[in-house]
Amino acid sequence: MASASEADFRTRLQDWLPKLVLAPSVAVTLFFVYGFILFTVVLSFTSSKMLPSWDFIGFSNYVRLFSLPHWHVALKNIAIFATLYIVICTAIGLMLAIFLDQKIRGEGVLRPIYLYPMALSFIVTGTAWKWFLDPGIGLENVMQQWGWESFSFTWIKSNTMAIYTIVIAAVWQSSGFVMAMFLAGLRGIDNEILKAAQIDGASNWQLYRRIVIPLLRPAFLSAFVILAHLAIKSYDLVIALTGGGPGRATEMPATFMYSYTFTRKEMGVGASSAVIMLMTIAAIMIPYLYSELKEKKE
Amino acid sequence: MSVASQDTAVSTGRITRMLIYLILLLFALFYLLPLYVMGVNSVKPLSEITGGNMMALPQEWTLDPWRSAWSTAQIGVQATGLKPYFLTSILMVVPAVVISTMIGAINGYILTKWRFKGDTIIFGLMLFSCFIPFQIVLIPMARVLGILGLAGSVPGLILVHVVYGLGFSTLYFRNYYAAFPTELVRAAQIDGAGFFRIFWRIMLPVSGPITVVCVIWQFTNIWNDFLFGASFGGTTQPMTVALNNLVQSSTGVKEYNVHFAAAILAAIPTLIVYIVAGRYFVRGLMAGSVKG
16 A cells, blocks of 8 residues: 555645745745834834844834934925826826827837836936036036026925925836836727717817727826835935935935934944834735725736 | 737827827937947047047047956956956845845745735735835844945845845746646646646746846846945945946046046946847836736
């Protein structure tokens, strides 16, 4: 009966093998993602300064966080940045997609031009725009040399306007991608629906407003989720473009977390700011991912 | 993206069409502008930038900024140019991409063809890990790398990128394999093929397209990463960190032409990937957003 039990062993091994092979990935995810999240959450309730300490102080870090002017600046900036970034990217993306969808000659040339910025690092984007927007050598200088003597564009040096230069560079980088998402959505719409509406006498404007745009709902949702989480995570672009300045005028939660944790050695406060960032993203991503996964099951 | 174009039924008048073309062209200029600025000013002597017009073509063409950016520019404390950092980036990116893609492939295979109770939860946990703000893991990661003796080393960076790249690579392969008929796998099983043999003989041969997508995505993301490189690189920094150090350096004259050449050098690998395999690049972006 040795062969029978051997066969039995082999089938049991085959049953276990997949789980065994998957186990390291699960372990790594549980440790490096969820374990680390837990670690940072716990840390945010301690008086950690330069190094982690396990002296619990309740919500003090959060109270202190929300009393810090820097954090208020960061929150205000992320609100301005995220809103404009999402709205402008969506508007430009939708417009370009609809226009490109009009049997445009040269679509094959235009599409890659719109999209290539997405392949670049934010540091490269930041470098290019930093010097292009620099009043001394960039746009302002160019316009003045071209004869528009009174032209002035000093946003990047201004406490109140610098945040908008980050919006410009970020929109430049991501709007082509949003265009691609909408274009894919448009190409997926059944032409017969549009033809039927046209026979019923709908104008182009009505066609898009009443039929096409409502049908693009999934693309809007995906674009929103992707852009929102990119906005909250944005760190590289700020560092490269303004370095958080002038002064701390373009501070964002991501730069705040980094400087409080590693430069100012206030690890507890840094950890609590990271927790706030995570919770904001989770509030957007979890319902989205949940509905996506549920749909797939059915 | 389905390029197989299904033309819209919408018809437009001549003036409208002209306007559409005009707007499309203007946006093309907007997207090309920074590339033009970088390119043109990277082959000018510095005096033509500080004393001239950024949009003008060079009066005197020179490749000195490129040479300087590559081998002599002052980065941090040393005048090494970007060369060593480029090498670090390559040494970091290649293993990280290969490892995360291989693990992602086998994970996707298990999660679709060897389903078990709770597999959706596991996938959900891995999926969410793609979107976390990495600030939440910086502090413990620094500790763990220190304990492992991997802080400030290329293997340390590889580990970080594999760990946080797994979610996406698993997502790609899972979605791709989900469309593959499970009956074929069951039939092979009845014929006595085991777990690895099915993966090797049946799944891998059809995985070409998704592997390209996954490799491109991981390559672009890891090459372009700044946060992990700046946090854990120590003295072995990747390209992006070196570029930033060069540009932000507050000592000496700002050599804008060298900065632009350096920026292009940092962009070239991902740009080449985009030019060669743009179609797959777009598909990768889309798969990351539309988990269809």
